[in-house]
Amino acid sequence: MNKSVLLLALGLGAGACHRAVPTTKGKAPGASTSATVRPSKEAAVKAVDFDSPYLTAKGKVQATIKGDEKSATINIRMRRDSAIWVSAGLLGFEGVRALLTPDSVRVINRLDKTYFAGGYDYLTKLLNVPVSFAQAQALLLGNYQPAPAGAALTLGTGPGGGQRVAYPLNGVLVEQILQAASGRVEKLTLTETGTDRSLAADYADFQAVDGAKVPFAHSLLVDAKQGPTSTKASLKYSKVSAGRAELSFPFDIPKGFQRMSGKK
Template sequence: MNKSVLLLALGLGAGACHRAVPTTKGTAPGASTSTTVRPSKEAAVKAVDFDSPYLTAKGKVQATIKGDEKSATINIRMRRDSAIWISAGLLGFEGVRALLTPDSVRVVNRLDKTYFAGGYDYLTKLLNVPVSFAQAQALLLGNYQAAPAGAALTLGTAPTGGQRVAYPLNGVIVEQLLQAASGRVEKLTLTETGSNRSLAADYADFQAVDGAKVPFAHSLLVDAKQGAVGTKASLKYSKVSAGGAGLSFPFDIPKGFQRVKANR
């Protein structure tokens, strides 16, 4: 069982591609049709978010890490604004389990018999970018991430005809492309200003889900680049449900597991 791909599976479910602290520095790249407005005019953005209070999903993560192909299965359960539960493993054996709440992160790693219980500083160090519960939830659902107060928002036309929304955030240009028909986010791109680091998340295969009015993306492709080094990972769901009946978030720490610190 490969440790790196299981942690990548955890990262895909937990929001591995977002920065947190807002700033007004930097400018968004030009759009074919653009109008710069303030965040108070976010109402002009025609984004439509996944509306179910619950989500259960099962899928497979495939990743290319330093030229090697890796894979893992992943199970996700979510109660909106309350809890995100993630289990990743191979061949029916669980390797990593995590439970995220708005103010805590708990992770059990059965690969090396360790666990973590604390705040989001753990995921920040694990994934090398600041992470919050709200950001993890938005990435998981493929929902629009609004510009923070004080950031200049640029509206334009996406290549597919929908909206293009961009704003600077903590030295990063955040760009989101919205579908013309549904208003769903179809692409999220983060480009660090003054460097050659970037990350793109593409949402595709939108399908109706029982119990939800808004289609859900059954495919997520993440492409991270840092100079000549790149990592690609895809998450494809085989089963998605919006039902919340009987949904539980089991989590316990096996005896004998060693607690790790966030700075590990």
């Protein structure tokens, strides 16, 4: 079982693709799906978010790391604004399990027989990008990331007639492309100013989901570049369901596992 691809799968499920993207306050479970009310230019952004109270998903991660192709299965459970549960493994054997809440991160690594319990600094060090619960949730759901107050927001037309929204944030140019028909985010690009680092996340294969009012992207393709080095990963869901049914988030630390300090 390959450790690197399992950690990458965990990263995809936990929002590893965000770098300096602003956090936003989520709605309470049960709120209806609609375009978010935004001030000034943001009011003209026709984004529609996926905000079902609960989500379960099963899929497969395929990644190219330093020229080698790897794969892993992934299972995700989410209670909006409260918990994200991720399990990644190969051939029916779980390698990594994580439980994220707004103020805590817990991870079991069965490969090393270790576990972590602490804050988001662990994921930030592991993935080398700033990570928060709100960012992880937005990436998982494919939701729009609004510009913070005072940001120089630019609105334009993207491919297919959808909106193109861009703004600078902490040395990063954030660009999002919205579908013309649905208002769903179909592409997120982050480009760090003055460096050769960038990241693109493409959402595709939007399908209706039982228990939800808006389509959900069943395919996520991530391309992270730093100079000549590129890491590509795709997450394709085979099953997605949403609604109000209560979910469980099992997380028990096996006896004999050693606690990690969280230091990289």
